[in-house]
Amino acid sequence: MEEKFKQIHSNIIKIVLFGPESTGKTTLSEQLARHYHSVWVPEYAREYLQDKWNEQRKTCEPKDLLPIAEGQMRLENKLVKKANKVLICDTDLLETKVYSEAYYIGHCDPILEKYALENTYDLYFLTYIDVPWEKDDLRDKPGERERMFQYFKNTLDTYNRTYVLLKGDKNTRLKTAIAHIDKLLDS
Template identity: 75%
Template sequence: MEEKYRQESSTIIKVVLFGPESTGKTTLSQQLARYYNTVWVPEYAREYLQDKWNNERKTCEPQDLLPIAEGQMRLENELTKKATKILICDTDLLETKVYSEAYYVGACDPILEKYALQNTYDLYLLTYIDIPWEADDLRDKPTEREEMFTYFKDALEKYGKNFIILKGNKKERLEKAINHIDLLLHK
């Protein structure tokens, strides 16, 4: 039953956009996919939680995290088969784990934690909080951006993930990301 949270094996290079809300992850995911002529994996939680908000006027609750994780991995596994030599992921299960612990006082479902740590990626692009925060139905921490950034950075360090921090405008972030991804592609 837990297989639905597992990453299917692949030789594709996988890059994850990682960081707090409203830090340009989706924009950069789309730019990188276009640049590398490949596909990108959208953040399943956005669709899932927007539907929940539209239908129930409720935000994320702990019982939503496993369905979100399942949907995210289903999308990633499907799109891995369509990718060229690289797959750009707008998020991963480690991001869901970080949010779970930040929102629910250190709590994380053991299944989510297991696969958040077991699934692997070649590079994490940690997006900094130096771009303006944009409100929407789901974003709720405009005054806690530094704290959230620290949660994300600490998680990458704690679990020994290969990551870089992206700061600056869209062009600067894109160029830095491309430089680091190209190093992976030429190994």
């Protein structure tokens, strides 16, 4: 059962966009994939939770986290086979772990935690909260952006993940991200 949360082996460089809601992760994921003529892994939780909201008018519950993690890894493992040198991930299981702990008072399912820590990526881009917050059906913490940003940053620091902080407008973020990915490709 747990195999479905594990990454398949690949020599592709894997990049994760990581940070609080409404900080430009999806926009940047699309831009980077286009720049590198590759693919990007969308955030499975968005589709899953939007469907849940549309059908039941319910938001995320603890029982949703393992299906979300499974769906995320299924997408990643499928798309890594189609990637061209670089796979851009709009999220990863470590982000799901952060949300689990932030929303459910420090609780994270042991299976989710195990694979959030075991799955590896070459670089994280931590997206800062200096872009306007955009409301939608799923976003619900506009007043907690600073607290959530610190939670994400502390998680990367705690687990010794290699990351670059992205600040500024879309073009500045894109240029910074490309410069760091190019360094990885050159090494």
